[in-house]
Amino acid sequence: MTLFNFAYNNIKRDFKNYLYHFLSCVFSVFIFFLFSTLAKHPALKIVESGSTIGIILFMASIVSMLFSFVLILYSVSNFLRNRSKQFAILNIIGASKGQFNKLIFFENIIISIFALLVGIITGIIFSKIFLMIAQSMIDGLNLYFYFPLIPLLLTVFLMGGLFLLISLIAPVILRKKRIIDLLKKEELAEKNYFLLSLAAVIVILSPTIYFHIKKEFFTFIYILDLLSCISTSYFIFNLIFNVYNFFMEKSGRIYVNNNLIKLSNFKYKVNTNIKTMAATMILFSIILTAFVYIVGAPMNVTEDTEKIMPYSYMYANWEDEAEGERKAKLIADELKSADGFKKLTISYAELKNKARTVRHIILSNTMYNEVADFLNREKINLSDNEYFLVGVDGKSKPILPDVVKNEISDHGITKEIGTDKRIISVSGYFTSVTVISDKSYESISSALVKDRIYAFTQSDLTNGGSEDLANIKKLIGFEEGKESLISYIFYYDFENLTRRLVSYVGSILCISFLIGIASIIYSRLYSSVEEESKKYSIMIKMGLSKAELKDILASTLRWLFILPFITALIISWIIISIMNQMIVTSYTNLTIICSFIYLLTEFILYMTIKRKYQEKILNNI
Template sequence: MTLLNFAFKNISRDFKTYIYHFMSCVLSVFVFFTFSNLTFHPSLKIVDKDSTIGLILHLGLITTMLFSFVFILFSIGNFLKQRSKQFAVLNIIGANRKQFFKLIFYENGIISGFSLLFGMTLGLIFSKLFLMIAEKIIGGLNLDFYFPLTAILYTLCLMGGLFLLISIFAPLILRKQKIISLLKKEETAERNHILFVAFLFSVFLPLTIYYNYKLDILEYPFLLITFIIFTYLLFNLMFMVYAFLMKVTQRQYQGEGLVKMSNFKYRINTNLKTMTMTMLLFTITLSSLIYIIGAPKTIDSTTKKIMPYSYMYTAWDKKIDDLSQSQLITDKLKDKEGFQKVRVDFLNFDEKHRDVILSNSTYNKIATLLNRKHLSLKDNEYFIVGVDGKNVPTLGEMQGKDYKHLGISKKIGSDKRLIALSGYFSSVTIVADEKYQSLKHKFVNDRFFAFNIKNWKTESDATLKNDFKINGDRETLTSAFSYYQFEKIQRHIIAYVGGILCFSFLIGIASITYSRLYNLAEEEIKKYKAMVKIGMTKKSIKKVLASTIRWVFVLPFLVALFVTWIIVLYIDQYTITSYYGIGLTCSILYLAIEGILYLIIKKKYQRKILKDVFENN
């Protein structure tokens, strides 16, 4: 019998042992194929690969690949650990290291091959459903069913390559294990690696700070590694504090205290790794979902903050009669509901950098149009207006000195809200009318025209551009409609792609928790059978099992929720639209889902353990 035949019979005879690893691989292929199916859809051929939408789709594929690699690698680690005794027996009866590695490679290769087949088959079966969901969520696209040959080849190449890499890497996981340690794998307590992990933290933290200071791209991978190491140390510290308090208060001697502590400590390294991985996935999922859910809901408000008018007309070529063009646009729009118009005159203080000065009266006209507070400036006073909608505007040091020479020295306030398309100006300063008139002869005079209508979300600028031959070279007509439509498609694609990724992460979290609890169930059953004989009750076992689930599943979630809010509070300083309200709603939803999942896992896990413990007692 060849090793390949032996590997195939191993899988077919004891498929129950391989089922978790197989399902993990199938899920990874299914998710990747679903993304590929959308990415290569004929309706999206017009999307430039370097555009934002193209980058979002390909970023989804890359993220899925990374998730699959980590997820499957974690699955293999638990899978090989579960079969450690079998591997040791094979070594004892004469299998050499080369045969041993080949067997693991063949087994993973067979599982990977069938995973590709089943994953893509499921992807084809459900492709129409997912395309319908994508069409509904994204809107504006006709995503008909098609035979995804490119997606199939792409999945075969990339996921097949990933599985090949993992199949080569898998034997190395047990490379340094001795036969005797494999045989005793389930009978020895794990060592706490806190000193080694603390050493790693002391190495990576300074490097992360250094690359952050240098603004180097290496900051991001080092930041991720440092965060993972810190999380491991944090959970270790939490358990140490918990154990210390239990000892000081004598609570460890009450009820099941000693059993709870020893149960966690016996598998401390596995528990801490599981908690770290779970917390990381929870953080990614919880924080991402807030913005994924919120992004499509804030398109209107974001558009108004980026582009405060329905239309904005500018003539860059001074040979063009912009007054006549603006009048033609006015005649075209004046019968529209809610029509308003404003002419914005300004001085180019620094034409190269688009630093401009507006008069108080011009600003007040804009304020009337945009329902903002009016200003009343004195001769030496100035007011600063935002240019990107995100940051509070400030004057540069040199610009401030130049203004002082012009007799503009007293700042009375600022407003980060825009008076033109985001990025149109570098800085906007409002001065008194008298001061503006005295400066007109010193700087270049310029202007643009702004128009507002009520139903701007349904009024395209294409007709106006075509009627008045505005091609965007010598003159431009910018509309809120164009930005709104682009953002709508973009954000709904993000919602679809991000939703699938978050769904995959949630399955990954459940799988990690499942593997941690159920892969060691046999050993737990043996332990509790012995404890039942010396008087441990069913109620006590339930409490100990519930304690383990709270440590490995609930605590990481609570820490992740705390970190998520830190992320939300930090990002909100730089975003145009606040996500506090959505974050609060999502947090309540998260707590409800976590509570339900905890009760389900606890009930099923307790039932499994108690059934086997008491069936012969």
Template sequence: MTLFEFAWKNISRDKRNYIYYFVNCVCSVFVFFLFSVLSFHPALKVIDTHSAMGMILAVGEAISVGFSICFISYSMRCFLKNRSRQLGLITILGASKKQLNRLIFMENMLVGLLSVGTGILFGLIFSRFFLDVANRLIGVSNFTFYFPTQAILLTVVVMGLVFLGIAYFTPKCIRKKEVVRLLKAEFKDDKPQKLIPVLVVFFLLVPILLWAFAGASPSARTMQSSVLFPFLLVLAAVLGTYLLFSVGMRLWMAVQIKGRSNIRLLCVGDQRAKLKTNVQSMTISAILYAVSFFAVIILFSVSANVKTETEKIFPYALTYNTWTEQADAARDLAVIENELQDLPGYKMTDIRLWYPDAESRSPIMAQSDYNQIMDFLGRESITLSDTGVYLVAGSADQSLDKIPSGTEQFFRANQLSLSVEGQSDQVITLTGFTRGICVVSDAVFRVLESQLTEKTITAFLYDDWENNSESPDRIFTALEDTLQKGDANVVSAYRYYRSSQIQNNLTLYIGGMLSFVFLLAVASFVYSRLYSEVDKDCWKFRSIVKIGLSGKELSSVLSRLVFMILCVPFGVALVYLWVGVFITERYTLVSNIPTALAFTAFLIVLQIILYLWVRNAYRKNVFQKVYES
């Protein structure tokens, strides 16, 4: 029998150990293939690879590959641990270190090749379904099914290299162990945790991150915008979670020992024996849970609130303004009015901005003009004294806290000492068109008017603008010459809305797929922790049952174990989720809290159902093995 035949017989006969590793590999290939199918779709050929949508697709695939490497490597480690007894027996039979390495390499490559083929096959079967989902979610109708030759080739090359690298380096990571250690590795308890290095790194990172978050210095802002900052943040979260579970488990064991439960010693002994494995599994599960939940909530909220966000950034359906004196404003406005005047809810108004000089981007506005716009938009009007000024934000993502320096100097030059009597974070022009608007009383404005230069923007509103693409398209076509020359400018809320909708929905689709992969990984870690050592646990429970452990007490032990592995990381992830939601409230135009509340309630119900199902299935499996004799 050749070494290849021996490797194949190992795979075909030891299905229990191989199926866990094989399924994880197939899932990784399947998800990467679906990303590739979407990336190479003919409908997306018009997308520039350097554009936002192109970057979203590229980042999605990069994350998929990186996660696949980590996920498959972790699965391989668990797989080799479960096979350590077999490797010890092979060594006893006379296999050399070189032969053992070649055997492991061949087995990995066989599993990898089968995984690539199976993943692509499943991808072809389900690609039509996922393209239909993309059609509905992204909001386009041309994601039709096609035969993805390029996606197949890319998946074979990329995932083939991933499996080749893992198959090549895995045998080199196996240290030369004694035969006895290999035979007992499957039944050995965990090594003691080394928390000192983790504590040192964590307490070095925390001050740096706090300084970057709270600091207002240029170096702190540079740190926030650095590429390394997100990685340091994730590293600190992982280390902090690891320490939380490590210390928490030790405290919980101390509490259990002081209790009066009949099973406390058994529970504490089991938790102490597998402390390192449990903490690692719970840490990874909590982080993946938190990332998945947070990503889905934020992306879903952003995707569902595109219209609301668009109206905050640009409160009108259409605006027109001139840039040069060559523009024929009367003719252009007549074209726009003729196109829009018959639409339901049509109305128009002029936004009159007055600038102290040609270089200023902080205009002044009379109170009466501002209140006219407030009435046009259905907002509350304001009342100012002759010594007051009302500040209006120029960008939807930031408020104006003080009078701009140039405008303040202009007021002082005219012997005016004005104080801020109010402010609004709601824009009345396109976000970024101004740096902020200062509204003054009509009496003050009449004193200043002769020194100001007027700039007029004509704004239009009509109902159902988010579904009307024809009217803006006809207007842009009719004014094409003027717009190309740069004499005038027309801004359509629909075009921004539609572009944002497609981009946000594409991000939601990709983020949803990645979150689904992360949740599959959590399921894999839970399965690995519960079932990879079920024989050892059952051997231990069978011995204790013989000396008096009742079925009810055994059931309680198993329930506690499943709760600890499955529900505790889930609870920690929910805490992280809400911390992230409250932090992002400072940076979002639309609140994510309503979406987070509904999603959290749904997750809790789903987790309860999942816990009951996993607990019953695991308990049934253990009871069959313990009481089979």
């Protein structure tokens, strides 16, 4: 019998022990295949790889592959560890190191091949439903069913390569284990690597912080960020447990009730437990933070688009003022039949700059009030020494640039009376907008460049479409590079499509991560049921009641599940608070609602897992 046949028969005769690892591989293939089916859909051929949508689809595939690698590697590690005695016996009866490694390699290759087949077949079966759901969530795309040949080939080569890599890594996991350790694995308590985790944090976190302070961003820094997150999470939970253990010992509370057994039980698997907590916390943080934006992304698209484009159309001619006036009249004649149509010419003075895209502009008080009336905003009244700042991106509070400050201060304008984050042109068109009194404007603008933009609006900004924009450009003889014509509906369609795509892709990833959390906790709790049952059966004979045993088991689960969840919830709130300062929309209210949903879901999951785990242990005793 060859080693390959031996590996195949091992899997065939004892498939139950291989099932968890096999399902992890199948699930990874299934998710990657579905993402590839969406990304390579013929309806998305028009999407450029460097566009926002292209980047979203590409990053989703990368994230799913990285998640698959971690999940499968974690699964392999536990799978091999659970078969330690079998491997030790093989070594005792004469299996060489090379044969031992080949056996593990062949087993993983066989599982990987079957996982690829099952994952791809399952993916093809469910791809139609997947595309139908995607089409219902993502407006404007006809995601019809097609035979996904390219996604199939990508899955075979990329996921197959990933499986091959893991199969090569797998033998290394047990390579340094002594046979006696493998045979008596359940009798060995794990070491606490607190000092090593502290050293890892210092070594990894220090350069990461340095590069961020210096704002030196490159590809490798993202790897440093990930390693910093993992090492810091591991260290923090290690620190929390050591501090808690120290407090319990010094206060004497360790001898109250069953605290000694609870702590000893956690310390027995301290390294595995803390790794599980760190992984669970990281995945929870991603899910909890992402869920807020997944729910909120498709909401308020109309209002949010107005924050980056407040008009139906905006036109500007950069080279010929008379020609710009003529074309603006053509646009107005084309749009004047729309309900609530209005037109405004916004004249301003611009500080001279060699770069066309840098536009520090100054508005007169009267001109700003006309814009405010046009956009239904509050008017202002400035004295000759006062100025007012207007937003340019719809997100951040406007500030007075030094170049503008120097210009207006020479005319005695030094007092700021207010700011408004809302824009008066498409987001990013102006670099800064400063409003001064009419008298001051007449004095300052004489030495500056005069320019103007034309704004057109209507009652319903969403009326029209990309075809209308194309028709207007054709009507005026639009010249790229010499003029600009932007429509609200262009941004609206783009925002709507992007947000819904993010929501859909993010939902699938969140579900994957939730399954990943369940997989990690399942692996930690249920892979050692036999070992735990033997230990607790002896303790019950010594007088431990079933109620006390349930409390001890619940204590372990609280460490593994509840503490990481609470930590992740706090981290999510911090991240969302920071993001609220950087984006157009505030998600605070939605976060509060989602937090209650999180807590309810967490309670249900905790109670379910606790009951199942307790029943499993008690049934085995």
